[in-house]
Amino acid sequence: MFNPVYESHYPGIYRYIFHIVGNQEEASQMTQQVFMNFYGYLCSHSSINNTKALVFRIANNICCDYLRKNKRAKNVSREDLILRNSSGQPEEELLKKERDEIFRKALQQLSPRDQQCLLLYQEGFSYSEIAACMRMKENSVGNVLSRATEKLARIIKNGDKR
Amino acid sequence: MKCLKREKIRAFIDNELSPEKRKNVEEHLSQCSFCQDILRSVQEEIECVKTGLDSLNPVAIPQAMAFDTFRTEIKKRRISTIRNFMFFPVKVPVFALVVLGVIILSLSIMLFSKNILPGKFDSSKRSGLKKDTLYLLYQDRVHAVPVDLDLSTFRPIKNPNIIVISQEEQ
Numbered sequence: 001m002f003n004p005v006y007e008s009h010y011p012g013i014y015r016y017i018f019h020i021v022g023n024q025e026e027a028s029q030m031t032q033q034v035f036m037n038f039y040g041y042l043c044s045h046s047s048i049n050n051t052k053a054l055v056f057r058i059a060n061n062i063c064c065d066y067l068r069k070n071k072r073a074k075n076v077s078r079e080d081l082i083l084r085n086s087s088g089q090p091e092e093e094l095l096k097k098e099r100d101e102i103f104r105k106a107l108q109q110l111s112p113r114d115q116q117c118l119l120l121y122q123e124g125f126s127y128s129e130i131a132a133c134m135r136m137k138e139n140s141v142g143n144v145l146s147r148a149t150e151k152l153a154r155i156i157k158n159g160d161k162r
Numbered sequence: 163m164k165c166l167k168r169e170k171i172r173a174f175i176d177n178e179l180s181p182e183k184r185k186n187v188e189e190h191l192s193q194c195s196f197c198q199d200i201l202r203s204v205q206e207e208i209e210c211v212k213t214g215l216d217s218l219n220p221v222a223i224p225q226a227m228a229f230d231t232f233r234t235e236i237k238k239r240r241i242s243t244i245r246n247f248m249f250f251p252v253k254v255p256v257f258a259l260v261v262l263g264v265i266i267l268s269l270s271i272m273l274f275s276k277n278i279l280p281g282k283f284d285s286s287k288r289s290g291l292k293k294d295t296l297y298l299l300y301q302d303r304v305h306a307v308p309v310d311l312d313l314s315t316f317r318p319i320k321n322p323n324i325i326v327i328s329q330e331e332q
Contacts, residue, residue, distance in 0.1 A: 006232070011223045019218060028224050036236055096217065103214040122215045127178045146172040146204070153207040156214070 002042055006035055009055050012123050016056070019119050020063045022104055030066065034059045053132035056125075060116055060133060067112050106155040114148035121145055166190060166197050171204050 013034055018027040037058045041048075048054055107115060113134065120130045130145075131138040166174075166187060173179050174187045191197055 014223050015219060019215065035232065036239065039236055100218055103218060118211065119215070122212065127176070142169045142173045142178065146169045149207045149211050150168070153210050156210065
């Protein structure tokens with residue numbers, strides 16, 4: 001039971017956590033933790049209805065804990081980024097990095113719930129699956145997604161103008 | 163028909179509407195240029211977020227740890243959490259603790275039952291008792307009482323802890 005779930009969902013969970021955390025090492029440790037918790041859950045529960053939703057819900061909880069602990073995490077400012085990368089890299093690469101960082105910062109401005117919904121949607125989840133993961137009503141998933149997307153797009157546009 | 167909400171247009175794009183609602187939305191969109199604009203802007207937003215997130219994807223996802231390694235890792239962590247939970251960071255030999263407990267318990271039972279319990283007092287083993295002495299068991303201890311004491315002058319004793327256990331013949 002555990003092995004196939006572990007192998008099939010590992011990349012998805014890793015990607016999901018990486019987007020929220022933005023740090024490879026941290027993401028890898030947290031992914032391990034997710035599967036440890038999942039293993040513990042398997043040992044104590046005999047039947048599980050929706051494994052995918054369960055694994056992502058565990059990941060959600062761990063991410064929420066992380067976000068709570070690191071509320072005041074340092075954000076790299078745009079100037080720092082440009083200075084740091086100005087060491088002879090191709091311009092295209094620099095631009096991509098800058099764009100990514102702007103996007104990441106914009107993403108971090110959303111509430112954890114919005115971030116998580118967007119990322120689950122990005123992982124190809126349907127509204128009902130997102131609702132199961134986030135313990136929300138299926139009807140409100142559409143609202144949250146729509147508003148979060150709008151807000152994110154607006155932040156990025158405004159950021160570009162600046 | 164009223165103009166469509168953004169959420170509904172979004173759900174339409176994501177193909178999350180029931181066939182009936184979908185049909186209604188399609189009908190409305192074919193007539194309303196305002197909603198068509200919103201549809202386009204929502205599509206753009208979705209595309210923008212999608213490309214942004216795709217671009218943020220980690221370059222390489224580290225290989226998942228082999229299942230066996232993962233299992234040993236789980237065991238290690240469990241032991242370490244048990245150790246942290248206890249006050250001392252040493253693995254305690256549980257078997258030795260159990261044996262020690264059993265020994266202490268049996269010794270205490272033996273000692274307790276030998277002399278102190280009144281019911282267990284064996285009248286055949288009176289070698290420790292002196293002749294011509296009245297013995298009282300008071301509060302779980304044996305007391306010798308002088309025989310010339312005139313017990314008739316005493317008030318009747320109602321304390322149930324005092325039991326006469328032996329009185330040798332004079």
